Amino acid sequence: MGLGEQVARQHVHEVDDGGARMLIKPENTAITRSKPSRPLLKAFDMGWVATWNVLDFGCGKGMDLRHMTEKLNIQAEGHDPAHGFHRTGDKYSTVFLTYVLNALAPDERIKVLQEAWDLVDDNGVLIVSTRRNVDRLAGRKGWTPIFDGYCTNEARGMFQAEVDYDWMDKASGYNGPLRHVHSMKFLNLVDDFYLSRLSKMVTPYGIARSAPTPYPFTNDPSQIGNSDFSSDIWWQNILKYYDVGVE
Numbered sequence: 001m002g003l004g005e006q007v008a009r010q011h012v013h014e015v016d017d018g019g020a021r022m023l024i025k026p027e028n029t030a031i032t033r034s035k036p037s038r039p040l041l042k043a044f045d046m047g048w049v050a051t052w053n054v055l056d057f058g059c060g061k062g063m064d065l066r067h068m069t070e071k072l073n074i075q076a077e078g079h080d081p082a083h084g085f086h087r088t089g090d091k092y093s094t095v096f097l098t099y100v101l102n103a104l105a106p107d108e109r110i111k112v113l114q115e116a117w118d119l120v121d122d123n124g125v126l127i128v129s130t131r132r133n134v135d136r137l138a139g140r141k142g143w144t145p146i147f148d149g150y151c152t153n154e155a156r157g158m159f160q161a162e163v164d165y166d167w168m169d170k171a172s173g174y175n176g177p178l179r180h181v182h183s184m185k186f187l188n189l190v191d192d193f194y195l196s197r198l199s200k201m202v203t204p205y206g207i208a209r210s211a212p213t214p215y216p217f218t219n220d221p222s223q224i225g226n227s228d229f230s231s232d233i234w235w236q237n238i239l240k241y242y243d244v245g246v247e
Helices: 038-045 061-070 108-119 134-141 163-172 230-241
Strands: 013-017 019-023 054-059 074-077 092-098 120-131 143-148 149-153 156-161 182-188 191-198
Touching: 013 038, 013 143, 038 061, 038 092, 038 120, 038 191, 054 061, 092 108, 108 120, 108 149, 108 163, 134 149, 163 191
Parallel strands: 054 074, 054 092, 092 120
Antiparallel strands: 013 019, 120 191, 143 149, 149 156, 182 191
């Protein structure tokens, strides 16, 4: 089960780390915000968001969602049943997964990432952010190490782990478990979060291949000039570039 079924139903995940056990309740990591998260603002600032149909997956108490719908006038939904949010659509042009993966047990992360990815439209994007400098914070705050992260509040079942770009690359790179990842961008800044953008491409032929870089082909028309994305010639070229046979 993913976020929709497990995390949001007051899911309790028991982690066993060589005798140490912890009941993880990811929904308890949601905080009350007075302003939108910096990863969301940065994603918009970078022009990463396809704005016609947006989902905030694991939206917590909904501050980012309210910012998009009320301040930016974007058609957006949230999904986090533990906090009263339920999506109504099946596919979205952009799915945000903000500060979710770092609060999950390691065996749940890829499941939730996959669930979010499955909600992305055929030519949409998934924008993932996770907390940075968790290891450094743990040392300063005296968090208890467990599994690949730390127990930050045992009574509330709160857990944090450093889910960095290496993890994202392995999960969504050329040989990763996600499918139809056309290109991936990492935002490398000295900040307290990691921000990644995964774009999906499904061709008219029903064939898609992971691409190590977005160049020279991309599903963003602004990056390649006047290419005709609807033409068979364009798709024939892109498939040839990825060495995919076309009959």
